[in-house]
Amino acid sequence: MDFISILSIFVLACFVGYYVVWSVTPALHTPLMSVTNAISSVIVVGALIAAAAAGSPGSKWLGLVAVALASVNIFGGFAVTQRMLSMYKKRERKDG
Amino acid sequence: MVEAAAHAQPAWALLAYLIAGICFILALRGLSSPESSRRGNATGMIGMAIAIATTLAIHLPGTSVTPIATPTTFLVNWTVLAEMLVAVGIGATAGLVIARRIAMTAMPQLVAAFHSLVGMAAVLVGAAAYLNPEAFGITAQIPYFHSSLTSGCCFTGIARVSRVEMGLGVAIGAITFSGSVIAFLKLNGNMSGKPILLPLRHVINLGTLAAILILIAYFTQDQSPWVFFTVMGLSFAIGFLLIIPIGGADMPVVISMLNSYSGWAAAAMGFTLHNTAMIITGALVGSSGAILSYIMCRAMNRSFISVIAGGFGVVTSSGDAAAVDRPYKRGSAEDAAFLMSQAEQVIIVPGYGMAVAQAQHAVREMADLLKAKGVTVKYAIHPVAGRMPGHMNVLLAEANVPYDEVFELEDINSEFAQTDVAYVIGANDVTNPAAKNDKSSPIYGMPVLDVEKARTCLFVKRSMGGVGYAGIDNELFYRDNTMMLLGDAKKMTEEIVKALG
Numbered sequence: 135m136d137f138i139s140i141l142s143i144f145v146l147a148c149f150v151g152y153y154v155v156w157s158v159t160p161a162l163h164t165p166l167m168s169v170t171n172a173i174s175s176v177i178v179v180g181a182l183i184a185a186a187a188a189g190s191p192g193s194k195w196l197g198l199v200a201v202a203l204a205s206v207n208i209f210g211g212f213a214v215t216q217r218m219l220s221m222y223k224k225r226e227r228k229d230g
Numbered sequence: 231m232v233e234a235a236a237h238a239q240p241a242w243a244l245l246a247y248l249i250a251g252i253c254f255i256l257a258l259r260g261l262s263s264p265e266s267s268r269r270g271n272a273t274g275m276i277g278m279a280i281a282i283a284t285t286l287a288i289h290l291p292g293t294s295v296t297p298i299a300t301p302t303t304f305l306v307n308w309t310v311l312a313e314m315l316v317a318v319g320i321g322a323t324a325g326l327v328i329a330r331r332i333a334m335t336a337m338p339q340l341v342a343a344f345h346s347l348v349g350m351a352a353v354l355v356g357a358a359a360y361l362n363p364e365a366f367g368i369t370a371q372i373p374y375f376h377s378s379l380t381s382g383c384c385f386t387g388i389a390r391v392s393r394v395e396m397g398l399g400v401a402i403g404a405i406t407f408s409g410s411v412i413a414f415l416k417l418n419g420n421m422s423g424k425p426i427l428l429p430l431r432h433v434i435n436l437g438t439l440a441a442i443l444i445l446i447a448y449f450t451q452d453q454s455p456w457v458f459f460t461v462m463g464l465s466f467a468i469g470f471l472l473i474i475p476i477g478g479a480d481m482p483v484v485i486s487m488l489n490s491y492s493g494w495a496a497a498a499m500g501f502t503l504h505n506t507a508m509i510i511t512g513a514l515v516g517s518s519g520a521i522l523s524y525i526m527c528r529a530m531n532r533s534f535i536s537v538i539a540g541g542f543g544v545v546t547s548s549g550d551a552a553a554v555d556r557p558y559k560r561g562s563a564e565d566a567a568f569l570m571s572q573a574e575q576v577i578i579v580p581g582y583g584m585a586v587a588q589a590q591h592a593v594r595e596m597a598d599l600l601k602a603k604g605v606t607v608k609y610a611i612h613p614v615a616g617r618m619p620g621h622m623n624v625l626l627a628e629a630n631v632p633y634d635e636v637f638e639l640e641d642i643n644s645e646f647a648q649t650d651v652a653y654v655i656g657a658n659d660v661t662n663p664a665a666k667n668d669k670s671s672p673i674y675g676m677p678v679l680d681v682e683k684a685r686t687c688l689f690v691k692r693s694m695g696g697v698g699y700a701g702i703d704n705e706l707f708y709r710d711n712t713m714m715l716l717g718d719a720k721k722m723t724e725e726i727v728k729a730l731g
Contacts, residue, residue: 135244135504137391144497147510150255151517158261160613160638163522163620164337165271166261167489170515171344173254173274174496176508177351179285180366183503184358185314186291187365188307193358198317200354203347205321206328211344212275213329218337218624219271222264225632 165218172211178204239288244506246284251510253277258514264633281507286314334628335585338485338617339417345488346410349469352403352495353462356396359502360388360458366503368392390450392502397446397458399498401465406491408469413484416473417617423478431475432539438468476537479659481617482526483537490519522619529613529639531665531676558694561713563725566653566688569713570596571730573650575606577642579679580622581615583656583690587719590629593655596723597631599730608645609636610679612660643680652684656719658691662704671702687712690719 158166181204184197254277260270291310295303332340359366370389388396415421428434442464449457476484497512527534570576578597584590597607609631615622626636646652654661657679664671665678681687689707693716706712715722 137501140501140504140506140509143506144501144509144513147251147513148517150510151258151514152521154255154258154514155518155521158258159263160525160611161620161623161633161636162261162264162267163525164341164618164624165267166258166518166620167341167486167522167618168337168344169257169261169271169274170489170493170518171341171348173257173278173511174348174492174515175351176250176254176278176281176511177348177355177496177499179281179505179508180355180359180499180503181351182282182285182314183289183366184355184362185317186286186289186310187362188291188293188310189365190358190362193362193365194310196354196358196361198313200351200358201314201317202321203354204351205318206325207321207344207347207351208278208325209322210325210329212271212278213326214332214337214340215271216268217329218334218627219264219267221624221627221630222267222633223627223630224264225634 161222162219165215168211168218169215172208172215175204175207175211178208239504243284243288246280247505247507248510250277250281250284250507253280254507254511254514258518277507333588334624335588336418337624338481338621339414341618342410342414342417342485342488345485345492346407346414348492349403349406349408349410349488349495352492352499353400353407355499356400356403356502357458357462359392359396360400360455363388363392368396368502388453393449393453394446395498395501397449397461399495399502400458400462401442401446402491402498403495404462404465405469405472406488406495408466409473409484409491410469410488412470412473413481413488416478417481417485423481425477426474428471428475431471435468435471438464438471442468472538475539478617479614480530480532480537482614482619482621483523483530483532483534485618486519486522486526487538488519490516490523493517493519526614526619529677531673556708558708559710559713561688561715563715563722564729565713566715566722567726567729569686569688570600570605570651570653570726571603573600573605575608575645575649576600576651576653577646577649577681577684578607578609579615579652579654579657579661579681580609580611580626581655581657581660582617583658583692583719585616585621585625585656587656589655589720589723590625590631592720592723592727594626594629594631596727596730599727603730607635608642610639610642610646611636612639612657612677612679615657615660639677639679646680646683649684650686652681652687653690654681654688655690655723658704659702661706662702663706664702664704673702682706682709682711685711688715689713690715690717690722692716692718 181197181200253273257270257274260266292306363369371384372387373384445461493512493515500508600607611622661679661681665673665676
């Protein structure tokens with residue numbers, strides 16, 4: 135992929151982000167932060183590439199540490215978001 | 231040709247990364263209402279699983295062997311794969327344990343800590359890419375300087391565009407890391423929430439930022455290690471310097487801003503790796519954090535620049551000493567219980583003080599007893615109540631308060647006039663009428679909750695001496711329709727519960 139196509143994806147994604155985030159209800163802003171935190175750990179992709187590559191031991195070890203750090207975030211981020219979201223409950227309606 | 235060959239990712243992998251990116255968009259989209267949010271979160275997990283599985287599949291460690299007259303076989307290097315899985319395992323265990331144990335009141339610290347990890351991961355990935363550019367497919371034939379017109383003159387180096395992307399990624403990642411560490415220490419109470427103001431700090435900060443940008447530009451001409459690592463070092467330093475002067479009350483902005491940075495760091499690394507999942511995610515997270523910062527700034531009527539410049543909450547207004555001596559009405563838990571049980575509608579206004587005292591469960595118990603007596607109970611939340619966006623909503627949800635009883639400022643402000651009792655617990659600045667009528671006040675112009683319009687205003691406060699984070703007095707304390715309930719927020723609420731029961 136050349137630079138311009140990547141840039142196009144990036145710019146369009148910024149607009150998608152803009153509209154999607156404005157539609158998030160303020161009551162869920164804390165879960166929004168924790169889930170964005172979890173997904174930004176997709177940087178683990180780069181870490182895995184570094185850890186898997188042969189050729190530079192230094193690069194490999196940096197990659198492994200990055201994999202561990204990003205994993206804390208991925209698992210911790212999604213789990214804590216799940217925990218928070220499961221607490222949001224609607225009022226129980228008393229019928230009759 | 232080296233560049234093209236290294237970038238060739240199979241088409242299915244590109245599609246898989248795109249799908250992962252779409253899953254992340256849907257994960258955020260789900261948060262538009264609590265009902266759809268859990269499904270959204272699950273979609274996010276699926277997206278992450280797709281991204282990781284795809285990466286492992288196309289970057290499986292090992293070597294291709296092509297013996298004569300047989301198809302190519304791929305020998306997997308199991309040791310390296312095991313090492314990678316162990317790294318994931320360690321991270322996953324730590325993450326899950328933290329996620330399970332963390333108290334909801336400590337969410338701001340946790341988010342700050344998580345941001346620092348994203349930042350550090352970006353720095354490490356950037357450094358790894360710098361040390362092993364072939365693995366990341368970012369090498370190119372670089373013509374020697376001054377001789378770009380002749381052929382056969384080139385060396386294999388890191389592509390120029392990739393150097394800029396990498397430099398930016400590492401710089402933003404390092405700023406995110408060190409900034410988040412300071413934010414964590416301040417939120418966690420290891421460091422005073424008071425702003426620390428260095429002399430000449432604006433000059434130092436702007437100078438460092440300029441140096442970083444100039445070095446990144448120079449990096450395109452010279453890929454020596456000193457340039458790369460100086461950019462990294464300066465970026466770590468600027469992260470510390472930027473957050474140190476920002477006070478506790480501005481933490482909601484800081485933490486949203488760092489959220490945004492962590493996204494931009496991921497996006498920059500995505501540019502380096504030509505990875506759509508990372509770019510989409512980075513753009514989403516980046517805009518999300520930016521929008522949250524904007525919402526927080528607007529809720530405080532402050533400009534983003536003034537928050538970044540720091541120092542808010544240092545100047546205490548001059549009227550304080552006299553203010554403490556002004557007469558005020560003090561009430562007991564029994565008085566409060568009586569007033570609220572006679573009311574038709576009570577609005578509870580929680581603030582950071584409720585989080586500190588862990589009083590959310592007691593508050594919900596009180597609300598239940600009032601509802602049993604036929605009182606309508608609602609909650610009013612100011613956007614900057616607490617230490618991060620939406621903090622109060624989570625705490626109330628934790629205490630089993632139904633989310634449809636909780637209202638945002640714009641939705642409930644007109645109701646205070648028809649309300650008998652406003653129960654303000656641990657909030658101060660967000661109720662201060664000075665924001666509406668005192669032009670000299672530092673918080674003038676900030677939208678506030680009109681609690682003074684309620685027939686009676688009950689303020690739960692530790693003592694009369696203390697002021698809010700803005701460092702200004704609240705004249706509501708001395709009004710005729712205000713009753714001060716002095717004491718610990720949790721104990722006071724529990725006493726009211728006893729008196730009601």
